[in-house]
Amino acid sequence: MKKNSVFSIMKKELRRLFGDRRLVFSGIILQGLLLYIMYTVMGVVMGNMTSVDDDYKYRISAVNMPQSLSSIISELDMPVDITNISESDAAAEKQRIVENEADLLIVFPANFDQAVIAYDIASGETAPQIEIWHNAGRIESLEADTVIKFFLREYERALVKKFDVNTALSAEEYNLNTGADFASSLMMSMIPMMLIMVIYQGCMAIAPESIAGEKERGTLGTLLVTPARRSHMALAKILSITVFGVLGAVVTFGAMMLSLPNMMINADNFSFDYSANDYLMIFLVTVSTVLVFVALLSIMSAYAKSIKEANSLASPFMIISIFCGMSEMFTGGAMSEFYYYLIPVFNSAQSLSAIFSNNASTVNIAVTALTNVVFALVCAGVLARMFGSEKIVFDK
Numbered sequence: 001m002k003k004n005s006v007f008s009i010m011k012k013e014l015r016r017l018f019g020d021r022r023l024v025f026s027g028i029i030l031q032g033l034l035l036y037i038m039y040t041v042m043g044v045v046m047g048n049m050t051s052v053d054d055d056y057k058y059r060i061s062a063v064n065m066p067q068s069l070s071s072i073i074s075e076l077d078m079p080v081d082i083t084n085i086s087e088s089d090a091a092a093e094k095q096r097i098v099e100n101e102a103d104l105l106i107v108f109p110a111n112f113d114q115a116v117i118a119y120d121i122a123s124g125e126t127a128p129q130i131e132i133w134h135n136a137g138r139i140e141s142l143e144a145d146t147v148i149k150f151f152l153r154e155y156e157r158a159l160v161k162k163f164d165v166n167t168a169l170s171a172e173e174y175n176l177n178t179g180a181d182f183a184s185s186l187m188m189s190m191i192p193m194m195l196i197m198v199i200y201q202g203c204m205a206i207a208p209e210s211i212a213g214e215k216e217r218g219t220l221g222t223l224l225v226t227p228a229r230r231s232h233m234a235l236a237k238i239l240s241i242t243v244f245g246v247l248g249a250v251v252t253f254g255a256m257m258l259s260l261p262n263m264m265i266n267a268d269n270f271s272f273d274y275s276a277n278d279y280l281m282i283f284l285v286t287v288s289t290v291l292v293f294v295a296l297l298s299i300m301s302a303y304a305k306s307i308k309e310a311n312s313l314a315s316p317f318m319i320i321s322i323f324c325g326m327s328e329m330f331t332g333g334a335m336s337e338f339y340y341y342l343i344p345v346f347n348s349a350q351s352l353s354a355i356f357s358n359n360a361s362t363v364n365i366a367v368t369a370l371t372n373v374v375f376a377l378v379c380a381g382v383l384a385r386m387f388g389s390e391k392i393v394f395d396k
Contacts (some may be wrong), residue, residue: 009236013210019245024207024209027272028248030257031202038194039259057081058144059101061093064108069155078147082234094133097176103141104148105133112116116159129168136175162186169366191326192352199286202248206241207297208310217304234387241294253283274358281342281355281365288372289348293321295379304388321345328353341367344375 018024057079061084063068070082085093087107094293106132111114115128130152134145149166166174201309237344257279297314304310324346328334338361341347354360 006232006236006239007235010240014243016190016242017206017210021171023205025243026041027202027269028251029206031198031248032251033208034201035194035198035252036255039098039256043259051138056140058140059083060106060144061085061086061096062101062106062108064110064112065106066108066113068113069108072155073148073151076147076151078144080144093376094176096140097133097135097229100135100138102143103134103138106148107131116259117159127219130166131174132166133176145323146256157175158224164322190326191356192328192349193322195286195352196238196289196325197254198322199249199252199289200318202216202243203245203293203297204311204314204318206244206248207294208277208301208304208307208314210241211237211298211301212304212307212310215302215304234384235380237387238294238298238383241298242291245290245294249286253286256282274355278355278360280357281360281362282352284369285348285365286330288369288376289345291376292344292348292372292379295376295383298380298383299386302383325349333357336361336364338364338367342371344372348370363368 014393018025055158059081060073061083063084064083065082070084075084078218090107093102093105097105111129112130119125119127122129132145132148132152135141136145227342265299296317300313300317301310301360304313327346327349331350334350334357340350341364347364350361351365354364
């Protein structure tokens with residue numbers, strides 16, 4: 001095998017690829033730009049969902065609240081608007097919480113102060129019960145619930161535990177949220193999917209045009225009548241597309257690192273504390289995933305008669321890639337068994353999920369990278385054989 005032949009063809013191919021400004025933008029710059037914009041927008045949205053305005057006044061309704069507690073709660077380090085209602089209005093107030101028209105409902109037993117004074121811990125009888133109803137789907141309601149419960153528990157300790165808070169029912173029953181808001185965990189599940197999707201789109205912008213495009217224009221057949229071996233040309237094509245794709249992955253990786261702080265803006269309960277080793281593993285998984293996508297798309301492009309057909313063939317694989325990227329949602333977290341990391345693309349999603357959750361295994365990351373590289377080499381061999389078939393090369 002003549003190395004000069006391979007690198008000569010590769011050099012010409014790279015010159016053609018990088019000479020197309022639109023291809024450079026769509027294949028390298030666009031995917032990183034999209035990722036940065038998406039993550040930044042997600043950060044702004046999540047920041048608004050997980051923070052409360054400083055001037056927000058919490059709307060609290062109370063049944064049988066003693067004046068002593070009402071005065072103390074009003075002096076807490078949070079602006080509150082306490083409305084005393086009758087016990088018959090409690091059901092309607094719960095509905096207002098569900099409809100986001102109120103934040104909290106506190107129900108005290110009648111004559112609460114007297115009941116607390118009269119309660120004897122040694123009697124074994126049920127302590128006076130305070131019930132607090134909230135909506136965990138709204139950050140305002142959830143924060144009010146947290147603050148009031150903390151205050152009442154501290155007040156309970158001061159009275160030597162003479163009453164209980166929210167013990168009659170389970171915690172889920174006191175949560176009036178009808179559509180649970182798990183935005184934070186959902187976002188973490190979406191990161192691998194978004195990254196894989198953007199990488200695949202970048203590879204789709206390169207491979208079909210580079211192989212199916214030349215086949216459609218007839219220039220691929222012209223190239224194959226030269227003295228260079230077809231296997232050399234196939235290898236040169238793969239290497240040039242891979243270089244272009246890896247460069248796009250590097251831009252995507254850099255955009256991801258720059259956008260992570262933006263994604264968590266105003267979200268104090270989240271932290272992206274990753275080490276250099278974590279970023280290295282993300283980069284390794286990203287590059288190996290590019291190799292898999294380039295190899296698959298190159299085979300489909302060689303089989304297709306036109307760019308349009310190549311894109312049509314690639315569409316189902318994009319759906320599969322997105323599904324693999326969403327696998328963390330169905331598996332409940334990254335899988336620990338190494339054999340799951342022997343499945344290309346799926347292993348990339350699982351590895352990224354493990355890294356972002358600070359639960360990555362070096363062995364599984366290594367298995368992922370090695371599996372993807374081996375898979376890409378196998379596909380490269382298949383592509384070389386396809387380039388050796390005149391029926392496939394000249395079929396238009």
